[in-house]
Amino acid sequence: MNRAHTHTPDHGAQHGRHQEHDADGQAELLDLDAEVFAEHIASIAAWLPLTTSPRRIVDLGCGTGAGTFTLLDRFPDAHVTAVDTSAGHLQHLHAKACARGLEGQVRTVQADLDDPAWPDLGSPDLVWASASLHHMAHPERALRxxxxxxxxxxxxAVVELAGFPRFLPEGAPEEQPGLEERCHAVTDRLHAEHLPHRGADWGPMLTAAGFTVEGERAVSVNIEGSRSEAIGRYALGGLQRIRSAAAGWLSAEDLTALDRLLDTGDPRSLLHRDDLVMRTERTVWAARRT
Structure with missing residues (x-):
């Protein structure tokens, strides 16, 4: 499985020195993701149709632990098995667990969930899969x-996102209106080649795997940058990664405008704008093994 979680524009598998360096940057973005979405992740956890508090939880494609720690906040007596393909992300998650005094309640497992031979995850009461299933080549097998x-x-609990959030207002930046959407159009085309399950309706696949779908919920996110200083940094990190992927398909004018947004020393950069609004949507499915 090519990493979970979360909401970065490129969740590719990590191999070699360049990718390990990239993983460091991705871990920082995942931590920002957890910070800016904290309220919404908590609301999703509170919505789940649980009859009792789960004691054994698996966070499938855990990244750096956004789901892991949200679930432990809600269910403080639980034990979580955090699963990811990235050793670096798991080390980061373990360090956070130790810093919070939770190392006895968190077990990390490095595994490729596209491998037919799955790791032993015990017999959990709750499995949380946030932005991870669409990275799998064989999600139907994973669901089984x-x-x-x-x-x-x-x-x-399956949590999937419509795409990486948007931040700029309509008509921005002034010299290249619509730049953000053009960047996303490029990365959406690239993702369509490598992530065919992105944006899928998971309901029928859950039913086919033997689950009973007990709830589906669409969650709209709209957070003004003035509410969280982290939103500017999150936008910066995300658009930096998008630039790396999309540079070859953007016009020279778009690249110049994008680089200005990414230049933290420029007064017109993302970090200096006061009109950022983070906008995205997530869909949540709650499915029970009966």
Whole structure:
């Protein structure tokens, strides 16, 4: 599985020195993601149709732990098995668990969830899969594996996103209106080649895997940058990664305008704008093993 979680424009598998350096940057972006979406992640966890507090939880494609720590905040007596393909992300998550005094409640497992031989995840009461399933080449098999691992009556929570958030107002930047959407159009085309399940309706796949879908919820996110200083840094990190992927397909004028937004020393950069609004949507499915 090519990393989970979360909401970065490129979740590619990490191999070699360049990718390990890239993973460091991705970990920082994932931490920012957890910070700016904290309220919304908590609301999703509170919405889940749980009849009792889960004691054994699996965070499938955990990244640096946004879901892991949200769930432990809500269910402080639980134990979480955090699974990801990135050793660096798991080390980062473990360090955070130790800093919070939770190392005894968090177990990390490095695994490729596209591998037919799955790791032993025990018999969890709750499996949380946030922005991870669409990275898998064989998500149908993964869902069957989750169904087989869950305790009878256990719940799977699937959280998927429409895409990386938008930040700029309509008509911005002034010299190249529509730049952000053109950047996303390029990365959407690239993702369509490598991530065919991005934006999928997971309901039918969950049913086919043996689950009973008990709830589906669309969550709209709209946060003004004035509410969180982290939004500017999150926009900066995300658009930096988008530039790396999209540079070859953008016009010279678009690249110049994008570089100005990314230049933290420029008064017109993202970090100096007071009109950023983070906008995106997520969909949540709650599916039970009956």
């Amino acid at each position: 594996n989750v169904h087989g691992a869950l305790a009878p009556g256990g719940l799977l």
